[in-house]
Amino acid sequence: MTELRFTSEITVELIQQIGNDHVIACAARVSTGRDSEAVEPAADAGLIRFLMQNRHGTPFEHGSMTVRVHAPIKVWREWHRHRIGIALHEEGLDWSFNEESGRYKQLEPVFYLPPRDRLMIRPEGFRSARPAFDLANDEEYANTIGELKEGYEYAYRMYERMLHRGVDRGLARDVLGVGIYSACYCTANPRSIMHFLELRTNVPGAKRPSKPLYEIEVAARKLETLFMAHWPVTYMAWQENGRAAP
Numbered sequence: 120m121t122e123l124r125f126t127s128e129i130t131v132e133l134i135q136q137i138g139n140d141h142v143i144a145c146a147a148r149v150s151t152g153r154d155s156e157a158v159e160p161a162a163d164a165g166l167i168r169f170l171m172q173n174r175h176g177t178p179f180e181h182g183s184m185t186v187r188v189h190a191p192i193k194v195w196r197e198w199h200r201h202r203i204g205i206a207l208h209e210e211g212l213d214w215s216f217n218e219e220s221g222r223y224k225q226l227e228p229v230f231y232l233p234p235r236d237r238l239m240i241r242p243e244g245f246r247s248a249r250p251a252f253d254l255a256n257d258e259e260y261a262n263t264i265g266e267l268k269e270g271y272e273y274a275y276r277m278y279e280r281m282l283h284r285g286v287d288r289g290l291a292r293d294v295l296g297v298g299i300y301s302a303c304y305c306t307a308n309p310r311s312i313m314h315f316l317e318l319r320t321n322v323p324g325a326k327r328p329s330k331p332l333y334e335i336e337v338a339a340r341k342l343e344t345l346f347m348a349h350w351p352v353t354y355m356a357w358q359e360n361g362r363a364a365p
């Protein structure tokens with residue numbers, strides 16, 4: 120019997136990054152024909168701040184980042200809702216995704232368990248529109264972990280049993296839930312990344328606050344760290360703009 124692996128880890132690994140803050144500023148300057156002039160970095164920063172505040176969004180589309188994300192399928196259910204990602208010739212404007220196949224390979228027995236500090240208990244007066252959860256006590260946490268493990272074990276046994284009988288992998292997987300992990304390559308431009316981060320993080324003081332699912336926020340925070348490292352000036356301007364994407 121295959122041993123199941125349980126983890127709380129969600130990883131976001133940089134595969135490739137194209138572009139920088141200066142290219143964004145140059146893309147805006149082409150409108151006045153001054154894109155090839157030498158400028159001080161401070162001039163780029165001022166211009167980028169102006170573009171951000173005044174919703175001149177298109178210069179922020181020049182660049183891209185590709186990441187490999189390993190996350191439970193419930194994260195993919197939400198991430199894949201983000202349509203606008205990058206302009207790539209005839210491929211359209213969508214985020215570009217490539218995901219591990221449940222038809223061509225047996226899905227790895229890797230399942231998500233929430234970390235101890237993940238808020239998960241609905242309080243009195245809970246409202247779905249502004250979801251806020253309490254910390255589980257030790258018993259509540261242990262019960263939840265136990266129930267998740269039991270469900271995962273049972274589902275994966277049924278999955279393997281069907282595979283051993285030669286059932287199509289694309290059908291046998293139907294028994295698995297959304298806590299099983301899947302890997303995906305994701306590519307988008309800086310403008311779309313900011314839009315994604317605005318919706319999938321919950322940061323005090325944000326101009327348009329959001330209440331994302333804990334697990335997609337974990338992934339979004341890691342994506343944000345990569346974004347900040349590669350477009351630091353754009354990142355600061357976005358922060359100063361209340362994390363509102365242009």
Ligand SMILES: Cc1cc2nc3c(=O)[nH]c(=O)nc-3n(C[C@H](O)[C@H](O)[C@H](O)COP(=O)(O)OP(=O)(O)OC[C@H]3O[C@@H](n4cnc5c(N)ncnc54)[C@H](O)[C@@H]3O)c2cc1C
Nearest residue numbers: 197200201202203204311314315317318319329330331332
């Ligand atoms: C906290 C939270 C809760 C959610 N709950 C639910 C839920 O209960 N049920 C559910 O179905 N979804 C839910 N969603 C998903 C949500 O409705 C969006 O699908 C998702 O956030 C992607 O946002 P988006 O459409 O702005 O992004 P993108 O698809 O990347 O689009 C980016 C922007 O492009 C423009 N755009 C894209 N496509 C069109 C279009 N066809 N027409 C006009 N303008 C367009 C819009 O300005 C849009 O904001 C939730 C999202 C969040 C963050």
